[in-house]
Amino acid sequence: MIPEVLKRAQPLEIEGRSFGVTCVSKEKLYISFRKVLRVLCVLMVLGFSQANETKLENMTKILPKGETQMGLPNCQEGINSDSQKVRCANNTELDGNTDIKANATFVLGGPGSGKGTLSTLLAERDGYIHLSVGDLLREEQESSSEESELIKEYIKEGKLVPVEIPCRLLLKAMQQNGMSNKFLIDGFPRNQENLDGWVQYISKHTNLVQVVYLDVSKEVMLERVLKRGENSGRTDDNPQTFEKRYNVFKEQTMKIIDYFKSKNMVFQISTYGSVEKNYLKLKKGLVV
Ligand SMILES: Nc1ncnc2c1ncn2[C@@H]1O[C@H](COP(=O)(O)OP(=O)(O)OP(=O)(O)O)[C@@H](O)[C@H]1O
Numbered sequence: 001m002i003p004e005v006l007k008r009a010q011p012l013e014i015e016g017r018s019f020g021v022t023c024v025s026k027e028k029l030y031i032s033f034r035k036v037l038r039v040l041c042v043l044m045v046l047g048f049s050q051a052n053e054t055k056l057e058n059m060t061k062i063l064p065k066g067e068t069q070m071g072l073p074n075c076q077e078g079i080n081s082d083s084q085k086v087r088c089a090n091n092t093e094l095d096g097n098t099d100i101k102a103n104a105t106f107v108l109g110g111p112g113s114g115k116g117t118l119s120t121l122l123a124e125r126d127g128y129i130h131l132s133v134g135d136l137l138r139e140e141q142e143s144s145s146e147e148s149e150l151i152k153e154y155i156k157e158g159k160l161v162p163v164e165i166p167c168r169l170l171l172k173a174m175q176q177n178g179m180s181n182k183f184l185i186d187g188f189p190r191n192q193e194n195l196d197g198w199v200q201y202i203s204k205h206t207n208l209v210q211v212v213y214l215d216v217s218k219e220v221m222l223e224r225v226l227k228r229g230e231n232s233g234r235t236d237d238n239p240q241t242f243e244k245r246y247n248v249f250k251e252q253t254m255k256i257i258d259y260f261k262s263k264n265m266v267f268q269i270s271t272y273g274s275v276e277k278n279y280l281k282l283k284k285g286l287v288v
């Protein structure tokens with residue numbers, strides 16, 4: 001039984017320190033933890049019961065919205081305070097404190113809309129660093145990390161993994177490539193939790209310059225995904241998972257795109273035509 005306080009706690013403050021806590025399933029909790037939360041994990045595994053909930057409630061305080069969990073941010077204002085330091089499950093500290101800020105462009109769109117194809121071309125021809133969060137997760141799922149099974153399960157189900165994982169992978173990849181670069185961030189942020197994660201962990205290292213939205217019909221997306229599935233080996237390139245991913249896109253990602261539209265940050269193109277035609281349209285519209 002997961003205590004109510006943990007189910008709704010995100011982020012959570014324990015003994016004066018902040019932690020991100022995400023509920024994975026009724027049985028499991030994925031926790032971006034430091035020592036104190038490791039103890040809580042052990043308690044969970046041992047069958048922490050509702051009777052303990054009061055005690056836990058006494059130890060913890062749910063942070064009021066705005067203290068660390070942001071609403072949709074004004075990304076150009078760089079909201080984070082430099083004092084925030086976050087350690088992820090693999091003990092990576094998500095606080096490089098570098099002065100150099102990377103230029104970041106989000107590339108969003110439904111499954112099969114062409115994000116990876118067009119970002120790859122821009123990287124090959126125009127000096128962008130293409131970081132596909134889906135690719136980073138697929139790489140991680142093949143590793144022996146403690147999160148690989150969880151990632152595998154989520155991707156197969158078309159669900160979004162707890163935000164600490166993509167944030168850790170993204171920041172690491174950005175740092176490995178050099179923060180002075182211009183990055184195309186493909187497939188992230190996909191929902192409010194992702195955007196909060198970006199603001200909390202990564203935005204202070206970046207200038208978010210633009211959001212690209214690749215628009216195409218559901219039918220075309222499905223056709224492309226199924227065609228790709230003939231030899232991609234991806235566990236999500238099938239009609240059932242496509243449907244779930246499409247719903248996540250419609251119900252969650254579109255809200256993020258609409259938010260950025262309200263900030264005049266979105267460059268939208270339809271991707272019905274040829275790849276080459278779409279590449280040229282996109283290149284023309286990019287700010288950096
Ligand atoms: N304009 C296009 N015309 C025809 N096929 C395309 C076009 N753009 C992409 N494709 C093909 O459609 C498939 C899906 O494209 P891509 O992998 O770029 O989509 P994506 O948005 O990155 O998808 P996902 O989010 O599912 O990873 C690829 O096999 C690609 O070759």
Ligand SMILES: O=c1ccn([C@@H]2O[C@H](COP(=O)(O)O)[C@@H](O)[C@H]2O)c(=O)[nH]1
Pocket residue numbers: 111132133134135137154155156157158159160161166186187188189190194236245
């Ligand atoms: O921010 C993210 C991005 C991706 N995922 C998971 O990966 C798959 C595939 O992603 P693509 O970018 O479309 O290749 C996606 O369906 C999610 O399961 C994620 O959890 N969070």
